[in-house]
Amino acid sequence: MATRNSTTGPTPGRVTISTVADAAGVSIATVSRVMSGSAAVKPELAARVQQAVAELSYRPSRAARGLALGSLRNIGVLLPDLTNAYFFDLVSQMHRGASEHGYRILIADSAGDPEQELNTALDLLEQVDGLVLLSSRIATAGLKQLARRQAPVVLVNRVELGVDLPMVAVDNFTPMMQLCTHLSQLGHRRAVYLSGSELAWQNRERWRAIQSLSMFGLETSYVSCDGTVEGAYASVPEALSHDPSVLICFNDLSAIGAISALRDHGVRVPEDMSVTGFDDNVLARHIAPKLTTVTNPKVDLGQAAWGLMQLMLAGETPSDSPPMLTAEVILRESTAPPR
Structure with a gap:
């Protein structure tokens, strides 16, 4: 059986830029210029390269091309919990914007651990052109460290004074006040708040x-x-040990878990106990009873986040972070006057 010395040429079956250059009868540099869209190549040479590329089904390495162009065309997105459906619409919207401008989204999960999130962010910044932090748990000192990096970093769903990062968030304070006012008007006087992570803004x-x-x-x-x-x-x-008439849950996932547990304890919702959520995910409209909650404009938030990132990728500095987006209380069947 004939053998091939690995130093004499590319591995059989693997098409490289060198293979294309040999087939077209041009230099590797000429192929590189053609693939990068340079106009500094004679039309007849460019045509030979394009023909060789088509015949050999050559696809250039994105990483190598990115290094040559000074851009990896990757955007990192770091979030605390991949299993939380809340982040799906947000990331999908950013992915749509990134794709339209030739970028890919790389997603990483920090498991809600601030130290792990910071270390992952620092690692990602070596592989991406920009980084989006969703609902970040990183300490303020860590955010200031990221702000000093050359690659742009955008903070989403968190507002921190004194941190030099562009930020965009949804107003959580006003709709929660409105929701609690509704509960008070129904006659509730004792409530329990089932919290989210104490590290979450x-x-x-x-x-x-x-x-x-x-x-x-x-x-x-x-x-x-x-x-x-x-x-x-x-x-x-x-x-239940606090004898409430209503459970105010951090989000819809918490509310769903609470309703399930109340059912198992023989407590009816809303006849014996009212329950509220936050975010208005798709399940909120389909559980029984349908959940009183707060809409969260995830699509708008994703668009605003990508808009900030796009500005920074273009070398511009956002003059001001956009105003906080508004959320709206949605009244459904899981709340009623107390017994």
Whole structure:
């Protein structure tokens, strides 16, 4: 059987830029210029290269091409929980914008751990042209460290004063106040808040809104949770020990877990206990009872996030972060006057 010395040419069956150059009878540099769209190549040479590329079905390495052009055409997106459907619409919208401009999205999960998130962010910045942090848990000092990096970083779903990063977020405070006002008007006087991660800016804003209404007669206890279905399910016995008439849940996933646990404890919703969520994910409209919640403009948020990233990729500095997006309370069947 004949053998081929690996130093004499490319591996059989593997088409490289050298293979194309040999087939077209031109230099590797000429092939590179043609593939990058350079006009500094004679038309007849460019035609020979294009013909060789077509005949050999050659596809250039994106990484190598990116290095040559000074751009990897990758955008990193770092989020705390890939299993949370809340992030799907947000990332999908950013992916749509990125694709239209020739970028790919690389997604990473930090599992909600601030140290892991910072280390992952630093690693990603070596592989991407820009990085989007969704609902970041990184300490303020870490965010300031990322702000000093050359590649642009955009902060989404978090507002931090004194951090030199472009930010875009949804107003969590106002709709949570409106939701609690509705509960107070229904006659509720004792509530339990099933929290999200205490590291989440959204959780801090929602709890701040709830506390601000204590003067209007809605006494609320705080029960630590994690914003997941299972976490909320496990927290319901502690919540019931406070004898509430309503559970205010950090998000819709928490509300779904809470309703399931209440059912298993023989507590009817909303006859015996009202339950609210936040985000208005698709399940909120299809569980029984349908969930009173707050819309979260995820598509608009994704568009705003990509808009900031696009500006920075173009070398521009956003003059001001966009104003916080508005959210709206949606009243459904899971809330009613207390017994």
